[in-house]
Amino acid sequence: MSAEQRLADRRERLMMAAYTLFANPGFPATTIERLCTMARVSNRAFYECFSGREALMEAVYDRCVDDTLQAVAKAVAAAPNTLDDRIEHGIAEYVAFATKDLRRAHIMHVEVRRAGDCLITARQRAVAGFTRIMEETVAAYPQRTPPNTHLLILGLIGALQELLIEWVLADVRPATGDLITTAVHIFRRSFSPAGA
Template structure:
């Protein structure tokens, strides 16, 4: 392997270790030393790949978000044209992607918040990206007088984020079908008939 290939391979090992650690033990409990031990690399090798823990969390988070957005867009492309069809397709694709591997949900909805200020711009960019997609669908398929579609979408996203967080970390946990039906109800209740 070339030096560049070795760095890329180490980077992938760190990302895999971080996905598991952040998704099971949490961001605060995950040190660089633990990531290095799990990835079987030295601290020096770690810093050839990443500037620190925030950079690793950012990379893991962005990978999750990118795949989630791709799943949602694919589901929307295949959905019917009614608001109910679009809501169901988009929500189900997103929620199922997140809860199929609870580590995704924990990283995207809990741990990225725990990282605080360094990742706040990325989290807000992600929320706004999903909100823009939803606001565009609302403008295309419903008429809502006097309400900013983007702000409504942000509020609905917040509700879904809390449902997912409770669904994977609550006690008792919410059953998948209940989670999906509740999220769908919230979205459809916000849209005019």
């Protein structure tokens, strides 16, 4: 391999190690040494790839978010052409994709908060990405678009995130179908025609 390929390989191994370790035992408990051991790279090689644990966490989080955004956008585009169907398909795909791998759900909804202020910008980018998909979807149905659409969508995304935090941390996890039903109910109440 070229030097560039070796660097890319080490970076990928560190990201895969972080994907597992940041989910369990979690970001605060995962040391650089432990990451390097699992990835089979030296501490020096770590710093050739990332400036620190926070930079690695951001890279892993961004990948989780990007993969989820793609899955949600695809589900919304493939749904029947009604606002309810498109948003419900988007919600269902978000929950299904996030919960398909506990590590992904843990990193996206719990560990990103435990990482602290350094990840605030990454979280804001993620929320903006999901907000954009929903706003573009809702804008195609002006008869269903209330004046405070942006705030309603932010509230729905916040509620969905809290539901997934509950799913990750609960001793007895709620069924993912219940998460979807609850989020869809919140959406329908928020976007009912003429406030019905």
